[in-house]
Amino acid sequence: MDYFIELFCSGLTRGAIYALIALGYTMVYGIIGLINFAHGEIYMIGAFTSFIVATVLSIYGFPLLAIVVLAGLAAVVWSSAYGYTVEKIAYKPLRHAPRLSPLISAIGMSIFLQNYVLLAQTSDFLPFPTLIPEFAFMEPVAHIVGSTDIVILITTTIMMLILTVVIKGTKVGKAMRATSQDRTMAMLVGINVNRIISVTFIIGSALAAVGGLLIASHIGQINFFIGFLAGIKAFTAAVLGGIGSIPGAVLGGLVLGLTESFATGYVSSDYEDVFAFSLLVFILIFKPSGLLGKAETKKV
């Protein structure tokens, strides 16, 4: 039973991270109908930014909490700046081009950012500093669920609650939903659609940056290529949940994380990806729009 709970907790943690990154894919898709293949790289840049800031600050002997907060903030700001810029450079000029063009541009951006970080940093794995300590009060259950798991779950829950409040309750959130439902009409009520698109990229990038920080300190090492697999997994989660649907991204992330964790624990870690992608294929056969995705219904 302990083993089951352990797998369940590590699955949740993994799933929460997938969900955090998947939100960026799904929100961008919802607004401009584009799979932003460079999103995994934004997450990777978040991990690198927090790595650099955390390393420098620990040399200067900052307290751990200050390091975590500052590294997190730096990652959020820097990744958002990248996400914003990528949209302006690579997607906005192609807004009226055939659908394939921005997709190819996205793949190009992804490759560019990987190689840029490879050149600017190194191809080696870098040891990521331990930002989340083992809490004393977690001692009795430490063999089942680690402190990092708890921190990751709490942080992602908070991020998702904030996102929900923004999307449901604020004017800009309503404008985001309106723009994703009917862009022409959004223009006709006076929404500056370009600005809403930028906001969407910034929010998605900020969430990915937090994911980058969390997972890097969980796994303990990073390199320029980590965005690729994380990106594919998060994208899978978004499709699984129904791309374009925000609750779908969260559900898809959790389902994917749990599937992988149980597959690793009860079968073999060699098969975790096999199970993950089989699940995707299976669900898409029976529900092509994903778990919570809506089939397009438009009434004229």
Added chain:
Amino acid sequence: MLKLENIQAGYGNILAIKDVDIEINEGEIITLIGANGAGKSTTLMTISGVVPARSGRILFNGREIQKAEPDEIVRMGICQVPEGRHIFPQLTVKENLDMGAFLRNDTKEIRRDIEYVFSLFPILAERRGQDGGTLSGGEQQMLAMSRALMARPKLLLLDEPSMGLAPLVIRQIFEIIKQINAENNTTIFLVEQNANQALHIADRGYVIENGRIALSGSAEALLKNTEIQKAYLGI
């Protein structure tokens, strides 16, 4: 108030409107009638800044606006109810109305305007928490007009508001258009296929054929014109 001078606009290789001159004075109801594909919706979308004008000028109160972005146009007081209504399907009725007031910040006045549109269309008050996509066609038209009114437009562009509606609802919609014009002095530019009813509430009308203004004049004159009677009034 609004003046279109030699406006050309289109999509890709298609030039949908070739030479459109229209003048609208404050407080008027002007109608634009024409067959399918004549370029009526394109004319409205060009005024709203969604379809760019390729040449010509659009003047709003003397100011050139043909290069302005759609949100700037709304800010100046020109609002459109597009063809097919374009209700945000997964926003509630109330949220759709909030979106109409997107550029406003006067919360109190916004609340008053919501009460006002609910008084025009009481059914919307009953449906306020329901998703826009679940409304009937007539209710959606009422919501679309209400949403545009939430911006307090000086000039309201209406694209075929009677399309697909039952005769009784059409009469109600036309009554409300007259009422909006009379109560708030909102200028109305009404695109219609339903030429008969449109000309009966309009002051003046324009007829568009193949992207060109073919005819214009007072509503009474157009109603008596034999060509129009044959082509658009089915007489």
